[in-house]
Amino acid sequence: MNRRILVASSSALACALALAACSGGSSDSSSGPVELTVWTGFTGGDRPGYDQIVKDFNASHPNIKVTMDVQPWDTIQQKLPSAWVTGQGPDIAAPSSDPNVIAQYVKTGSVLPLTATGTRDGQIDTAAFPKTLNDVFTYDGKLYAVPANYATLSLYYNKKAFADAGISAPPKTVEEFKADAVKLTKDGQYGLALADNNTIQMWPLLQWLEGGDIVDSNNCSVLQTPEGQNSLKTWTDLVVKDKIAPVGLTGAEADSLFSAGKAAMEMNGPWAASGFKDAGIDLGIATIPLAQDGDAVTLGSTAPLAVSAKTKHPKEAQEFVAYWTSKDVQRTFSKTTGFPPLRTDLADDSELAADPTISVFASQVPDARLYLPHVPNATQVDAEQYVPMIGKITRGADVASETTSTGAAIDGLTGCTSK
Amino acid sequence: MSSIDVAVREGAQAPSRADRPRAARRWSRGRAAWLFIAPSMLILGVFVLWPIVASLWYSLHDWTVGAAQQPWVGLGNYTELMHDDQFWNALGNTLVITVVSVVVLVVLGFLLALALMGEGWGTRFVRSAFFFPTVVSLTSIGLVWRFLLDPNIGLVDGVLQSVGLPSVNWLQSTTLALPTVIFVDIWKTTGFTMIILLAGLKGVPQEMLEAARLDGASAPRIVRSIMLPTIRPTMLFATLILTIQSLQLFDLVYVMTGGGPVFATDTLVTKVFREGFVNFQTGYASAISWVLFALIVLVSALQLRFFRYNDVD
Numbered sequence: 087m088n089r090r091i092l093v094a095s096s097s098a099l100a101c102a103l104a105l106a107a108c109s110g111g112s113s114d115s116s117s118g119p120v121e122l123t124v125w126t127g128f129t130g131g132d133r134p135g136y137d138q139i140v141k142d143f144n145a146s147h148p149n150i151k152v153t154m155d156v157q158p159w160d161t162i163q164q165k166l167p168s169a170w171v172t173g174q175g176p177d178i179a180a181p182s183s184d185p186n187v188i189a190q191y192v193k194t195g196s197v198l199p200l201t202a203t204g205t206r207d208g209q210i211d212t213a214a215f216p217k218t219l220n221d222v223f224t225y226d227g228k229l230y231a232v233p234a235n236y237a238t239l240s241l242y243y244n245k246k247a248f249a250d251a252g253i254s255a256p257p258k259t260v261e262e263f264k265a266d267a268v269k270l271t272k273d274g275q276y277g278l279a280l281a282d283n284n285t286i287q288m289w290p291l292l293q294w295l296e297g298g299d300i301v302d303s304n305n306c307s308v309l310q311t312p313e314g315q316n317s318l319k320t321w322t323d324l325v326v327k328d329k330i331a332p333v334g335l336t337g338a339e340a341d342s343l344f345s346a347g348k349a350a351m352e353m354n355g356p357w358a359a360s361g362f363k364d365a366g367i368d369l370g371i372a373t374i375p376l377a378q379d380g381d382a383v384t385l386g387s388t389a390p391l392a393v394s395a396k397t398k399h400p401k402e403a404q405e406f407v408a409y410w411t412s413k414d415v416q417r418t419f420s421k422t423t424g425f426p427p428l429r430t431d432l433a434d435d436s437e438l439a440a441d442p443t444i445s446v447f448a449s450q451v452p453d454a455r456l457y458l459p460h461v462p463n464a465t466q467v468d469a470e471q472y473v474p475m476i477g478k479i480t481r482g483a484d485v486a487s488e489t490t491s492t493g494a495a496i497d498g499l500t501g502c503t504s505k
Numbered sequence: 506m507s508s509i510d511v512a513v514r515e516g517a518q519a520p521s522r523a524d525r526p527r528a529a530r531r532w533s534r535g536r537a538a539w540l541f542i543a544p545s546m547l548i549l550g551v552f553v554l555w556p557i558v559a560s561l562w563y564s565l566h567d568w569t570v571g572a573a574q575q576p577w578v579g580l581g582n583y584t585e586l587m588h589d590d591q592f593w594n595a596l597g598n599t600l601v602i603t604v605v606s607v608v609v610l611v612v613l614g615f616l617l618a619l620a621l622m623g624e625g626w627g628t629r630f631v632r633s634a635f636f637f638p639t640v641v642s643l644t645s646i647g648l649v650w651r652f653l654l655d656p657n658i659g660l661v662d663g664v665l666q667s668v669g670l671p672s673v674n675w676l677q678s679t680t681l682a683l684p685t686v687i688f689v690d691i692w693k694t695t696g697f698t699m700i701i702l703l704a705g706l707k708g709v710p711q712e713m714l715e716a717a718r719l720d721g722a723s724a725p726r727i728v729r730s731i732m733l734p735t736i737r738p739t740m741l742f743a744t745l746i747l748t749i750q751s752l753q754l755f756d757l758v759y760v761m762t763g764g765g766p767v768f769a770t771d772t773l774v775t776k777v778f779r780e781g782f783v784n785f786q787t788g789y790a791s792a793i794s795w796v797l798f799a800l801i802v803l804v805s806a807l808q809l810r811f812f813r814y815n816d817v818d
Contacts, residue, residue, distance in 0.1 A: 193569070332677065465783060
């Protein structure tokens with residue numbers, strides 16, 4: 087008798103322990119508001135802007151309660167793929183700060199095609215998003231994410247360092263940019279804080295300024311072409327020979343170098359502004375200098391916001407996404423964070439145009455290019471090929487041979503066929 | 506089943522009036538024990554054993570989490586590994602880290618343990634100081650050291666520059682990064698090794714040491730002929746644990762260099778992480794994990810043999 091009870095109770099206990107982990111999903115109670123969870127990786131200076139969106143949404147939507155869980159991007163990247171596939175995890179998430187990551191989730195059927203689009207209240211107003219952003223989140227004609235934000239890179243510069251070097255204005259062209267970087271490199275100060283790993287992409291932008299690129303429209307490498315090699319060689323020489331920037335910086339290291347007043351310029355997004363101001367830098371923000379061909383170009387960066395294919399509340403989740411990207415919310419978000427508005431119908435907003443920080447970033451939106459958009463295996467092209475190649479050539483490896491071998495490897499990853 | 510046989514047989518060999526009840530009692534006690542173990546076994550099974558088996562299964566497929574199809578590739582992932590320069594690089598780095606850190610740790614830990622065997626306040630304080638880094642997580646230590654070693658704003662280079670030496674790119678240089686990471690790993694783990702070996706040394710019988718001294722044995726001779734043989738089981742434990750830890754080194758590298766610059770500090774586990782969670786190649790990452798698993802089993806077996814484990818006790 088006793089033994090039977092023991093058997094029953096201990097196995098029941100074991101089952102309970104094993105199952106406890108699985109039964110913690112979203113509550114399905116018929117009464118009370120619909121509960122939605124959101125995972126994002128917005129841990130930086132722009133975090134208050136996102137917190138405000140959630141807070142305002144909950145206040146204006148009594149039937150829905152959204153909880154946002156902010157974790158580092160690495161952590162989300164580890165947990166989200168398996169969580170979404172198995173029907174766990176949040177209803178909504180920003181899976182990465184890299185828009186190309188959405189491809190992975192589309193492949194595994196984990197993200198919901200967004201259908202609640204339109205211009206009415208509570209609908210996702212895709213017509214107001216820049217075309218580049220709609221394109222990068224569209225696969226096989228279906229939209230799988232919206233931009234959670236849209237940033238461009240600008241040129242931050244230290245006004246005091248410029249004055250000390252006798253330079254009166256920030257560089258207007260890439261030639262001035264290079265000359266200033268050399269001139270500003272002296273007495274333990276670097277001309278440019280240039281990061282090549284764990285960072286927003288800076289080297290691709292330098293290549294674009296010089297007329298080079300990574301892949302062409304057929305996803306074939308153009309690193310090894312004369313233009314590609316030349317663009318890399320020019321800036322590699324500045325780093326290796328003129329020592330305008332330390333080698334191998336991470337994004338965080340580049341930021342602290344600039345914050346410490348030990349670098350005179352840095353190309354970065356709007357999220358960096360508050361940190362630089364707090365560091366007491368006499369800060370100037372200018373548009374990225376014009377490229378060799380006289381055209382304006384900068385890097386655009388967007389984090390995707392997607393809905394789980396297995397959410398129990400697809401309607402409410404899309405309502406939240408629509409709210410996030412709606413006009414008034416984005417105006418408030420821009421004002422709080424200094425980000426340019428992600429909606430084209432806010433481009434001429436007088437209130438935002440009057441803000442000296444937002445206006446610089448916003449003015450470059452029309453010229454912004456995304457990094458490797460829709461390139462197959464873009465994350466591997468970046469992590470396994472492009473970033474290591476920059477690491478090697480800035481440590482003295484031969485540009486010609488490195489671009490040739492890296493180019494071949496990139497062609498293999500992207501499935502470039504035209505050769 | 507065999508436990509019943511044994512219980513019955515033992516019961517039968519001891520004829521007494523409590524014959525049957527005793528056998529039954531033994532059995533019931535055994536069964537109760539199993540029942541109490543069952544929950545832990547279940548948890549171990551679900552959270553340890555099953556993932557191990559599953560990863561072997563993944564490693565035989567071109568596995569992507571959640572994909573509709575997981576094509577079977579047999580040993581394809583393993584043959585791909587053989588041609589992956591990054592894998593060999595990571596394996597080489599892992600072996601360098603393991604050999605250097607384990608040797609230095611055991612030697613340094615033993616010398617410290619010898620020096621700090623006393624029980625005065627001073628020695629206790631120094632001992633605690635050496636042990637302190639063990640208590641702090643590797644991640645925090647990695648962050649602090651990365652900050653200290655920053656060539657532009659770090660304390661270490663500030664000191665170097667103030668005495669007129671050039672600043673050094675500790676973590677940005679492809680040649681210096683690996684030695685720097687190994688140094689921080691050793692700095693963190695020396696105290697732990699010292700404490701383990703100290704416990705072993707404290708177990709050396711005082712009479713033996715006194716007898717040796719009376720016989721006129723020199724200090725080095727006592728260390729070589731009495732202390733080292735006596736603490737062999739402790740030595741085995743220390744080297745085994747340290748080796749396995751070093752082969753699995755991840756957090757320190759991840760925080761300090763992320764496996765860079767240009768893969769100069771990439772270890773097998775940072776490579777597994779990148780393949781699995783950045784490139785989403787779960788099958789390939791699982792294959793690397795199994796190579797690491799085999800390596801750990803092999804190295805541990807060799808160590809048990811080297812320390813003549815079967816002679817211990």
